[in-house]
Amino acid sequence: MTQILILYYSRNGATQALADAIATGVESAGAEALLRTVSGNTDDAASERDIVVNDLDLQHCDGLIVGSPTRFGHMASSLQRFWESTSRDWLKGSLEDKPGAVFTSTGSQHGGQESTLLTLALPLLHHGMLLTGIPYSEPALQQTRDGGSPYGASHVAHDDGASGGKVSLSEHEYRCAKQLGYRVASIAQRLKLSAATSSSLSDS
Numbered sequence: 001m002t003q004i005l006i007l008y009y010s011r012n013g014a015t016q017a018l019a020d021a022i023a024t025g026v027e028s029a030g031a032e033a034l035l036r037t038v039s040g041n042t043d044d045a046a047s048e049r050d051i052v053v054n055d056l057d058l059q060h061c062d063g064l065i066v067g068s069p070t071r072f073g074h075m076a077s078s079l080q081r082f083w084e085s086t087s088r089d090w091l092k093g094s095l096e097d098k099p100g101a102v103f104t105s106t107g108s109q110h111g112g113q114e115s116t117l118l119t120l121a122l123p124l125l126h127h128g129m130l131l132t133g134i135p136y137s138e139p140a141l142q143q144t145r146d147g148g149s150p151y152g153a154s155h156v157a158h159d160d161g162a163s164g165g166k167v168s169l170s171e172h173e174y175r176c177a178k179q180l181g182y183r184v185a186s187i188a189q190r191l192k193l194s195a196a197t198s199s200s201l202s203d204s
């Protein structure tokens with residue numbers, strides 16, 4: 001079965017809520033969603049609901065969707081530290097030619113979603129991934145008054161999670177996130193199928 005790795009860092013649950021919505025989209029395409037986190041810093045703990053990613057997760061996945069809260073306009077240091085530990089996988093090309101996408105949560109509406117999404121995409125490109133976002137054929141992208149962007153899925157948290165409140169995505173944020181999961185999973189399935197078809201043609 002096609003396996004999509006959803007890798008995120010989240011301290012207060014908002015980025016994790018996006019990861020869950022993306023997983024719903026992955027599963028709606030008939031693929032498996034593998035939710036993984038990165039380890040946090042001593043003074044900045046990561047959510048412990050999901051286990052920490054390992055090398056095999058990167059090597060075996062058919063697609064990767066990466067998320068982080070926005071921290072001063074870019075990704076959290078825990079996720080940056082994770083990327084700096086991936087040189088061996090970069091040398092092996094573990095992620096090369098696999099579809100990838102990104103997501104983020106901010107405290108405020110104009111707190112840097114686009115800068116975070118665009119910079120979250122850079123390590124994926126360095127690893128040779130095929131970057132995708134959310135197309136405007138998704139109606140929620142036109143209708144949203146909160147998160148959701150062509151660059152990736154997003155949520156405006158107004159810091160509900162940080163103040164101990166319940167994190168809840170708006171309907172449009174949820175639909176954009178689900179669409180992103182569906183899109184990466186269905187692209188991964190098509191790539192896998194065409195690789196299998198061309199290898200069986202070259203064998204015959």
Ligand SMILES: Cc1cc2nc3c(=O)[nH]c(=O)nc-3n(C[C@H](O)[C@H](O)[C@H](O)COP(=O)(O)O)c2cc1C
Nearest residue numbers: 010011012013014015069072073106107108111157
């Ligand atoms: C050190 C730090 C820097 C932050 N920088 C920003 C920022 O630049 N823009 C913004 O809108 N929110 C910022 N926030 C708020 C977080 O992005 C927001 O609370 C996010 O939803 C947290 O995600 P999480 O619940 O997954 O941890 C910052 C929070 C912290 C702790």
